[in-house]
Amino acid sequence: MTFDSNRRQFLALAAGSAATGLAGCSQSADGPAGSGQATTDSGAGGTTTAVESLPESVGLETLATGFEVPLDVAFAPDADLRYVADQRGRVFVHGSDGLRDDPFLDLRETVTVGSETGLLGIALHPEFAENRRGFVRYSAPPRSGTPDDYDHTFVLSEFEATGDGTQADPDSERTILEIPEPQGNHNAGSVLFGPDGYLYVGVGDGGSGGDRGAGHVEDWYDAVPGGNGQDVTQNLLGSVLRLDVDSEASETPRNGGGETADGEASGSRSYAIPEDNPFAGGGAGLPEHYAWGFRNPWRMAFDRGRLLVADVGQSGYEEVSLVEKGGNYGWNVKEGTHCYSADDCPDRTPDGVRGGEPLVDPVIEYPHSGDGVSGVSVIGGHVYRGSALPDLTGAYVFADLSADGRLFAATPTEGGLWPTRVLPVAGDDAEKVGRVYSFGRAPDGELYVLGSGSDGGGLHRVVPAE
Structure with missing residues (x-):
């Protein structure tokens, strides 16, 4: 992703100078309004509620700059090392001695880079300290099994790192999964290991708008044509997948295109299916599916066993869901809590x-326009579990692509929409995040922000405001 066109191209950068689209394109041209509201809360109808216990603002401690479009960060479990994935195809290593000159991995000759394509995600195996296994999610030119009229191929691959964890062997690549992608947008990109040890993979609906057009299958909902979000039999698009990468069903990576005429899954797998996946036994869907009904899930996070998935909206609303196995999260029947492209819906x-x-x-x-919590493309974050900001403990911190010096904080509740407010970045630190692309949470529970601003693309730690 180049992040330099408009927000319809991925994270949809709606204003001028930064890159566009990684998070996935809403169609509204309206940028966020009202960057300084400290206690507004967004609900289905745009109502506001005070959220009293959160800090008034936060600061950002800059750890590294010089990235082009930093999209993801992973943390070594056994060393003070952070791995920053840049959209253009490199993974950099940052340690106590700063940003290292030699990248952990360089895939620039392999990765296809566009407004929403590129090197999109990185995850380290839970036993990385022992096995040095790293996983990356990137876009590649069309490969075998991808139709001629499709845009590119989704690739999930594994690499083996050196003993000190500072470099990956490019020749060690093992392709785990390939998925044909009909358009260049709505590619998601999150890969993360859950507390169950399985790898969770976010997959967008295949692009274009409204989950319709070439590469978008028919589904049960007649009011809106399409699409992949409501289908679990023809392809793996519009879903969160769950894979067992510690076991192999075969040695050949599967092309995630669907089923053959006799109902068998096309291709073979270099992973196993968790026994409790919704369709592990076959029948109503492809066995990789864990949950479905997503448009463009841009960043996922676990907190104490709960999976939070941010899904970029189409034309009116952005959303974050608590995702459970077998759940259907509504796209393209609904956008957030609202009917999409219809007066009423089931x-x-x-x-x-x-x-x-x-x-x-x-x-x-939250809506695409209005005061307070608003924006163009949601950037999923994490629940804060660190010690530097005790008033933030338990809050879900996230942002919008067009951050303009603002983060958001939501207070979990047992039912309904969570009270959500603007969390301003204080002072000159606000200039560091004109755009926010991603978040990370270190093993100690502290939060990190990847974004671009006055210092270009940077990695920043969330700290108390001075």
Whole structure:
């Protein structure tokens, strides 16, 4: 992703100088309004509620700059090392001695870079200290099995790192999964290991707008044509996948295009299917699916066993959902809590579609225009569990692509939409994050922000405001 066009191209950078689109394109041209509201809370109807216990603002401690478009960060479990994935194809290593000259991994000759394509995500195996296994998610030119009229191929690969964890062997690449991508946008990119040891992979709906057009299959909902978000049989698009990368069903990577005429999955797998995946036994869907009904899940995070997934909206609303196994999160029937492109819509599938499963509403929603919490493309974050900002403990901190010096903080509740407010970045630190691309949480619970601003692309730690 080059992040220099408009927000329809990925993270949708709506204003002038920065890169565009990684998070995935809403169509509204309206940028965020009201960057200084400290206690506004977004709800389905745009109502506001005070969130009293959170800090008034936070600061940012800059650890490294000079990145082009830093999109993800992973943390070594056994050393003071941070691995920063840059969209253009390199993974850099940052340690106590600063940013190292030699990258951990250089895939610039392999990766296809566009407004929403490139090197999109990185995850380290839970036993990285012992096995040095790292996983990356990137976009490649069309490969075998990708139709001629498709844009590119989604690739999930594994690399083996050196004993000190500072470099990956480029010749050690083992392709885990390939998925044909019909358009160049809505590619998601998150890869992360859950507390169960399985690898979770976010996959967008295949691009274009409204989950329709070439590469978008028919589904059960007739009011809006398409699409991949509501289908779990034809392809792996519009879903969160769950894979067992510590076991192999075969040695050949699977092309995630769907089923053959006799109903068998096309291709073979270099991973196993967790036994409790919703369709592990076959039948109603492809076995990789964990949850579905997503447009462009841009960043996922676990907190104490709960999976939070931020999904970029189309034309009106951004959302974050608490995701559970087998859940249907509504796209393209709904956008957030609202009917998409229809005056009314169902809250569940028909009885003949997986038993009439409910369409699960998000826990966070905000509009594309208005004062306070608003923006163009949601950037998923993490729940704060560090010690530097005790008033932030337990809050979900996230942002919008067009950050303009603002973060957001949501207070989890047991039901309904979570109270959400602007969390301003104080003083000159606000200039560091004109755009926010991603977040990371270190093993000690402290939060990191990847973004661009006055110092270019940078890695920053969230700290108390001075």
